[in-house]
Amino acid sequence: MPTRFILILLNGVDLGLLPQFYQAAIDGSFNDSMIPKITILVTLLVLQFLLLKATYRASLHPLARYPGPWWAALTDWYTVYHIMKGDRHIDFYHLHEKYGDIVRFGPRRISVRSKNPLKDIYGVSANVKRSQVYASTAAFFGGTPHSNTTPDWKEHAFRRRVNVRALSPANIKGMEEKILQNIRYFHDTLVDGEGQDWSTPRNMSELIGYLISDIMGDMTFSKSFDVQRKPDNRDVMRGLPRAVADIHAVGYMPEIVTFGLHKIFFRNMIADITRFIALSASTFQWRFTQESCNDIFSTLLQARDDKTGEGFSTEQLVAEAGLFTVAGSDTTVTATTAIFFYLSHYPNCLSRLEQEIRSTFSSVDDIRIGAQLASCHYLLGCVEETLRLTPPVGSTLMREVLPGGLSVDGKWFSRGTDIAVPHYALHHDERYFPDPFTFKPERWLSQTTGCSNAIDVGVAPDLEPEPADSVREKSASPGSLAASVFVAFGVGRTSCIGKYLAYQEVLLVIARTLWLFDMRLERGSTLGEGSVKLGPGRERREEFQTWDRFVSMHQGPMLQFRRRELLSI
Numbered sequence: 001m002p003t004r005f006i007l008i009l010l011n012g013v014d015l016g017l018l019p020q021f022y023q024a025a026i027d028g029s030f031n032d033s034m035i036p037k038i039t040i041l042v043t044l045l046v047l048q049f050l051l052l053k054a055t056y057r058a059s060l061h062p063l064a065r066y067p068g069p070w071w072a073a074l075t076d077w078y079t080v081y082h083i084m085k086g087d088r089h090i091d092f093y094h095l096h097e098k099y100g101d102i103v104r105f106g107p108r109r110i111s112v113r114s115k116n117p118l119k120d121i122y123g124v125s126a127n128v129k130r131s132q133v134y135a136s137t138a139a140f141f142g143g144t145p146h147s148n149t150t151p152d153w154k155e156h157a158f159r160r161r162v163n164v165r166a167l168s169p170a171n172i173k174g175m176e177e178k179i180l181q182n183i184r185y186f187h188d189t190l191v192d193g194e195g196q197d198w199s200t201p202r203n204m205s206e207l208i209g210y211l212i213s214d215i216m217g218d219m220t221f222s223k224s225f226d227v228q229r230k231p232d233n234r235d236v237m238r239g240l241p242r243a244v245a246d247i248h249a250v251g252y253m254p255e256i257v258t259f260g261l262h263k264i265f266f267r268n269m270i271a272d273i274t275r276f277i278a279l280s281a282s283t284f285q286w287r288f289t290q291e292s293c294n295d296i297f298s299t300l301l302q303a304r305d306d307k308t309g310e311g312f313s314t315e316q317l318v319a320e321a322g323l324f325t326v327a328g329s330d331t332t333v334t335a336t337t338a339i340f341f342y343l344s345h346y347p348n349c350l351s352r353l354e355q356e357i358r359s360t361f362s363s364v365d366d367i368r369i370g371a372q373l374a375s376c377h378y379l380l381g382c383v384e385e386t387l388r389l390t391p392p393v394g395s396t397l398m399r400e401v402l403p404g405g406l407s408v409d410g411k412w413f414s415r416g417t418d419i420a421v422p423h424y425a426l427h428h429d430e431r432y433f434p435d436p437f438t439f440k441p442e443r444w445l446s447q448t449t450g451c452s453n454a455i456d457v458g459v460a461p462d463l464e465p466e467p468a469d470s471v472r473e474k475s476a477s478p479g480s481l482a483a484s485v486f487v488a489f490g491v492g493r494t495s496c497i498g499k500y501l502a503y504q505e506v507l508l509v510i511a512r513t514l515w516l517f518d519m520r521l522e523r524g525s526t527l528g529e530g531s532v533k534l535g536p537g538r539e540r541r542e543e544f545q546t547w548d549r550f551v552s553m554h555q556g557p558m559l560q561f562r563r564r565e566l567l568s569i
Ligand code: HEM
Pocket: 147, 148, 160, 163, 323, 324, 325, 327, 328, 329, 331, 332, 335, 391, 392, 393, 397, 487, 488, 489, 490, 493, 494, 495, 496, 497, 498, 499, 501, 502
């Protein structure tokens, strides 16, 4: 009603002004004294346009029937605000608790929290493309899209088939030493001196960040980024997640790029990206001059698509190798750090895990990728439970509905709707995970066998090259409702192809660390914990706090280590 009133008012004023200008233009009496009136008229017209747009979005738009915050229906600045605040994951949780399973969180954006839509939205035959939100990533990283940003599904399927080869279990096993050598150095940094006494506290977010960056450098290019050893190299790696976060925000406000305003408002992002691109360029230059390296790069260079016999062009190669470094780093860092957090906050789980590791292996050198490591079911349960509680990509993977529309869980969405499932909110839905905020690794273990009930981590069957243009749909383990809504790695045709590698890295780091060291939380330290002071949704002490900006940012926990008395074991 007030909107209608304002519209009538505006019309009354500008209708009076328009004929005046029209007449002046015809009889040539237009002069400078009319400029203030023109300014008023233009302002009124702009206001009128904005009001009409807001009215349409709030009440006439096809998505207006879905509930959600009123200002989110008007503008995507709602999302930008939450990206900047770093609480998108929590916001989706609250929105769904308040409004139900389908929520409108943008003028043309819908979030659906339940099991059924996964296949409808992310399945191979879903009538969707990647949302426009992804375009900003390609734009900032030199314009060449990689497989995670290309809007063309055919191109994506080709690149994915080639990429999958580089990350096959056999390849990863062949590169195991590259992972282990970095973990050994990481272990040297955990203690002071010989390590008999408790070390000074270590900020695990930082140390794990350095470790995973070095592993990814070594595995992708046979060249460690050397961030563990050389503090000077850390700035570039610290800047990368910041840049990814800003790029994500910019994806929701493309007009900023259109008008070039990002150069003013996102100067740090541009500096961070420039430094990362310079580092990548020098790494590529160096790598092109090397022969016979055993790394992801050489597999990508040689790999041919089974279907077409095609390989990557140099541009595609550079884009894909860059994607591996970015996609494989922050996500794995969050997962590994979060496990340290949960184990240090749940002492019973820690001691059960220590027992499992010590009864499975007789020396640290036995802890390697393979059947024995995959038989540590409680360890696998801890990894899965961590990824459930703290999915490193905590909010949404947006998809845009194509012409012809899309049916999701019995509801029809028309062309242009952006739609997604919110990871953190789904992982905390009580229908699937009773007592959702408590760390319970046993929820992933079969009641009868004690075996891991959940995710395909051991043999990674869905990582094999696909016979068709597609990747197999996520299939839940029989009887496991929890596994069927586990979305930490995405689902369907763009799901993570680095899942097997990520699991092996995490398992090796945790198992080897617990084999070698005692570990405890620094007394009095709260870094990484929730607290009422951090605001709504962040009050739980035992929940690892992340700031969700597509990937996650975090600090802590502060842990102390000392070497175990190995002889007494
Ligand atoms: C715990 C660790 C990880 C998590 C939680 C994770 C999560 C994800 C998610 C949610 C996606 C879907 C993105 C989308 O649809 O837009 C994805 C895609 C991808 N991830 Fe991971 N990831 C992890 C580790 C890795 C590692 C170690 C690598 C490899 C080095 C990797 C490489 C990729 C690639 C190449 C894609 C794009 C797949 C495609 O579009 O076909 N990820 N990841």
